Amino acid sequence: MALEGDVCLWPAGRSSRHPDHGFAICQSDPDSDGGFTMKIEYLHASRYGNGAMVAEEFSKQMAARGVTVSVHPIREARPDELPPADLYLFSSPGRMGKPIGGMRRFLKKVGLPAGTKYAVLTTEMAPQPDKKTGRMPTEEELARWQRVRPIMNEILQDKGLVEVAEDKIQVTGVKGPLEEGWQQKVEAFAARIPIQG
Numbered sequence: 653m654a655l656e657g658d659v660c661l662w663p664a665g666r667s668s669r670h671p672d673h674g675f676a677i678c679q680s681d682p683d684s685d686g687g688f689t690m691k692i693e694y695l696h697a698s699r700y701g702n703g704a705m706v707a708e709e710f711s712k713q714m715a716a717r718g719v720t721v722s723v724h725p726i727r728e729a730r731p732d733e734l735p736p737a738d739l740y741l742f743s744s745p746g747r748m749g750k751p752i753g754g755m756r757r758f759l760k761k762v763g764l765p766a767g768t769k770y771a772v773l774t775t776e777m778a779p780q781p782d783k784k785t786g787r788m789p790t791e792e793e794l795a796r797w798q799r800v801r802p803i804m805n806e807i808l809q810d811k812g813l814v815e816v817a818e819d820k821i822q823v824t825g826v827k828g829p830l831e832e833g834w835q836q837k838v839e840a841f842a843a844r845i846p847i848q849g
């Protein structure tokens with residue numbers, strides 16, 4: 653039941669009381685049918701356009717599930733003034749085993765309250781065979797130098813943010829293109845996002 657008197661500071665919108673514990677639940681703004689539309693803010697640091705294509709595909713997939721996704725390149729967003737949303741998605745290309753510098757700086761300045769939900773969807777270079785031996789690196793070897801998602805998680809979890817999903821979409825060359833079947837991978841990732849509202 654929605655109570656007019658409840659104050660809902662985060663996310664912006666109406667509030668109601670949970671049937672079990674009675675505390676106010678904050679919900680997004682009502683949609684035209686009087687229901688509630690889940691909102692996702694998607695912040696990406698795409699340099700060559702691959703991550704931007706992933707963001708568009710994700711938006712399309714989520715729209716089909718009734719979820720609104722607002723996509724922003726990080727250069728157009730203020731990390732300390734992010735709009736209210738039910739979930740924040742951060743997407744970075746890899747650089748020397750880390751997230752690109754701009755994304756690392758952005759994440760360090762993110763000013764979201766502890767408990768805020770987030771997801772990570774990176775674009776990363778597909779593992780390459782060793783030039784001399786032709787051997788593919790093992791999972792263990794890859795994990796030692798490829799720390800794109802772990803670094804993003806460390807920064808966000810230090811602020812008390814809570815991860816709901818993570819994955820990577822691979823590129824087959826340094827600047828792209830995206831791996832074959834990438835749309836299906838984005839679709840599978842979108843299906844793992846818990847829908848609320």
Ligand SMILES: Cc1cc2nc3c(=O)[nH]c(=O)nc-3n(C[C@H](O)[C@H](O)[C@H](O)COP(=O)(O)O)c2cc1C
Pocket residue numbers: 697698699700701702703704744745746747748749750775776777778798823825826827828
């Ligand atoms: C200088 C340089 C270093 C890179 N280092 C890595 C890396 O360490 N790990 C990785 O997965 N990808 C690396 N990449 C490839 C990026 O993953 C790729 O450029 C990016 O995912 C493409 O996405 P974008 O088009 O959205 O920028 C590197 C690319 C460049 C240009």
